[in-house]
Amino acid sequence: MQIMDTADPVFSTAEIRDIEQQAARLPKPPRLMEKAGLAAAQVIRDQLLKGPGHQILVLAGPGNNGGDAFVVARYLQEWGNTVTVVFGGDGNRVPPDAKQALQAWFNIGGDICAEIPDGDRSWDAVIDGLFGIGLDQSQHRPIEGKYREWIEAVNQMATPIVALDIPSGLGSDDGCIYGIAIHATLTITFIGLKPGLFTHSGPECCGTIVLRDLDIQLPAPPEPHTWLLNHKLAQSILPPVRRANSHKGTFGNVAILGGSTGMTGAALLAGRAALHLGAGRVYLGLLADNAPPVDFSQPELMLRPPSELFTLAPLNCLIVGPGLGQSAEALPWLEKALTSDCTLIVDADALNLIAQHSPLAKKLSQRNASTILTPHPAEAARLLNTGTAAVQQNRMNAALQIAQQFNCYVVLKGAGSICCLPGGKRYLNTSGNPALSTAGTGDVLAGMMGALIAQGLKPDQALLLAVYLHGAAANRWVQQHHGMVGMVASEVIAEARLLLNEWVYRNGINGVKPLL
Numbered sequence: 001m002q003i004m005d006t007a008d009p010v011f012s013t014a015e016i017r018d019i020e021q022q023a024a025r026l027p028k029p030p031r032l033m034e035k036a037g038l039a040a041a042q043v044i045r046d047q048l049l050k051g052p053g054h055q056i057l058v059l060a061g062p063g064n065n066g067g068d069a070f071v072v073a074r075y076l077q078e079w080g081n082t083v084t085v086v087f088g089g090d091g092n093r094v095p096p097d098a099k100q101a102l103q104a105w106f107n108i109g110g111d112i113c114a115e116i117p118d119g120d121r122s123w124d125a126v127i128d129g130l131f132g133i134g135l136d137q138s139q140h141r142p143i144e145g146k147y148r149e150w151i152e153a154v155n156q157m158a159t160p161i162v163a164l165d166i167p168s169g170l171g172s173d174d175g176c177i178y179g180i181a182i183h184a185t186l187t188i189t190f191i192g193l194k195p196g197l198f199t200h201s202g203p204e205c206c207g208t209i210v211l212r213d214l215d216i217q218l219p220a221p222p223e224p225h226t227w228l229l230n231h232k233l234a235q236s237i238l239p240p241v242r243r244a245n246s247h248k249g250t251f252g253n254v255a256i257l258g259g260s261t262g263m264t265g266a267a268l269l270a271g272r273a274a275l276h277l278g279a280g281r282v283y284l285g286l287l288a289d290n291a292p293p294v295d296f297s298q299p300e301l302m303l304r305p306p307s308e309l310f311t312l313a314p315l316n317c318l319i320v321g322p323g324l325g326q327s328a329e330a331l332p333w334l335e336k337a338l339t340s341d342c343t344l345i346v347d348a349d350a351l352n353l354i355a356q357h358s359p360l361a362k363k364l365s366q367r368n369a370s371t372i373l374t375p376h377p378a379e380a381a382r383l384l385n386t387g388t389a390a391v392q393q394n395r396m397n398a399a400l401q402i403a404q405q406f407n408c409y410v411v412l413k414g415a416g417s418i419c420c421l422p423g424g425k426r427y428l429n430t431s432g433n434p435a436l437s438t439a440g441t442g443d444v445l446a447g448m449m450g451a452l453i454a455q456g457l458k459p460d461q462a463l464l465l466a467v468y469l470h471g472a473a474a475n476r477w478v479q480q481h482h483g484m485v486g487m488v489a490s491e492v493i494a495e496a497r498l499l500l501n502e503w504v505y506r507n508g509i510n511g512v513k514p515l516l
């Protein structure tokens with residue numbers, strides 16, 4: 001199994017600029033702004049407004065994003081709507097393409113306003129063409145003044161908002177909000193997908209995302225380094241259907257090291273997740289003084305003293321961290337885990353201990369077998385010796401740095417989790433929701449990953465499938481419960497098991513013959 005190479009690429013702002021510049025150097029350069037504006041107007045007409053006769057408010061900014069807005073305004077007006085354009089720039093100082101688009105808007109009798117018209121006029125749609133990928137992301141310059149007021153005003157309207165290219169105020173590379181951002185119903189993005197649409201505040205600001213690639217044909221398009229982790233990709237890395245002639249050894253052994261006093265639940269959750277996602281055998285080594293000898297509601301789990309984990313028949317995956325704690329007692333166990341020769345998943349306090357003890361960090365980066373690190377943003381900050389805010393301001397970069405520093409597979413968790421492979425390839429997860437913001441869901445993710453490794457998936461496959469499946473399980477729960485309140489980590493396990501079975505056995509249950 002190889003991770004499919006037809007996955008959807010995601011491009012940084014620099015890569016999008018490179019594509020634009022290469023297109024401009026073609027013998028017959030495409031008129032990209034005209035194409036972008038027309039494509040967006042068609043989506044708005046066909047998918048949102050569904051016909052003419054609408055009142056539309058268009059916000060146009062000082063750069064080429066404003067140019068796109070003028071083109072959209074012109075088409076929607078020509079197609080029988082009443083369009084009001086509010087323009088914040090200086091008509092003489094806009095870039096050349098935008099100037100042409102503004103002139104074309106004037107040529108059909110269009111007008112511009114300097115402010116959103118007062119009064120209780122009701123709009124059928126607001127088009128946001130204030131800022132696109134040209135938003136200044138270098139100095140964290142916030143949006144202020146009239147642009148801020150306009151964004152505030154339209155966000156408060158109960159009107160659908162369509163963002164052109166990216167919601168204004170959202171960083172295309174990092175998903176950060178620069179002071180304030182448009183909360184769009186629909187984002188029509190041009191040329192390529194951008195990371196900021198999918199991580200940090202991106203999922204909250206973008207609404208539905210539609211890509212219009214503008215059909216740019218380049219002789220040497222840039223090689224993507226980032227892809228979307230979506231349903232299509234997840235379906236390409238499923239474990240195979242089970243052979244009839246199998247036994248528990250076929251589906252591998254997972255062990256979990258953690259569960260100090262007061263935190264045994266974390267290790268139990270990881271163990272239950274590993275069991276329910278299909279591992280053949282699951283062992284737990286609990287550090288707690290009075291560790292229970294058995295989990296009575298999950299007696300299939302094999303509870304052992306931690307030392308026994310290292311004497312077991314070959315392990316396919318060792319998970320260290322859930323409920324491990326940061327005591328002096330935990331340290332030697334972590335050290336032992338780092339020297340193991342099976343695939344290792346390092347989670348929770350194991351990450352915190354590595355951040356505090358440089359010999360452990362060294363051992364980690366020198367491991368021969370594969371290692372997957374699963375930090376949430378605060379754990380990532382400790383590993384990088386920085387603050388959580390700094391990690392969140394550039395999640396893409398933080399994930400890459402950790403992967404490179406420790407030569408590991410990484411998932412940087414949180415809204416729009418970022419998976420990074422040791423070579424630097426990144427995948428942006430599109431599943432999941434805030435119902436997951438509850439204790440224990442990270443332990444469940446680690447257990448799910450371990451189960452997939454035990455069943456034969458490679459570390460990159462197990463990482464990507466577990467992250468997507470975990471979010472998809474939470475999405476399914478939310479649909480069934482009509483909201484996001486009160487899901488508990490154990491419920492993610494049940495939903496994930498159901499989904500995985502549906503995906504693997506979508507063509508029926510192989511090997512089971514109907515009764516005659």
Ligand SMILES: NC(=O)C1=CN([C@@H]2O[C@H](COP(=O)(O)OP(=O)(O)OC[C@H]3O[C@@H](n4cnc5c(N)ncnc54)[C@H](O)[C@@H]3O)[C@@H](O)[C@H]2O)[C@@H](O)CC1
Binds near residue numbers: 067132133
């Ligand atoms: N260049 C091209 O070939 C194409 C560009 N397109 C559009 O052009 C956009 C990029 O255009 P630009 O590079 O002109 O950039 P934008 O139009 O996104 O923004 C740049 C303008 O915003 C101002 N600005 C930046 N940060 C600000 C802040 N925090 N507060 C206030 N003002 C701020 C800048 O001074 C500049 O005037 C894309 O997102 C896309 O919408 C599309 O038409 C497709 C083709």
Ligand SMILES: Nc1ncnc2c1ncn2[C@@H]1O[C@H](COP(=O)(O)OP(=O)(O)O)[C@@H](O)[C@H]1O
Binds near residue numbers: 432
């Ligand atoms: N708002 C959210 N949107 C999407 N996923 C989320 C959100 N909040 C939390 N999650 C996911 O839930 C899990 C939480 O993990 P973690 O913080 O380690 O929890 P714990 O340590 O309690 O097990 C991660 O997989 C994270 O990506």
Ligand SMILES: [K+]
Binds near residue numbers: 065
């Ligand atoms: K915009």
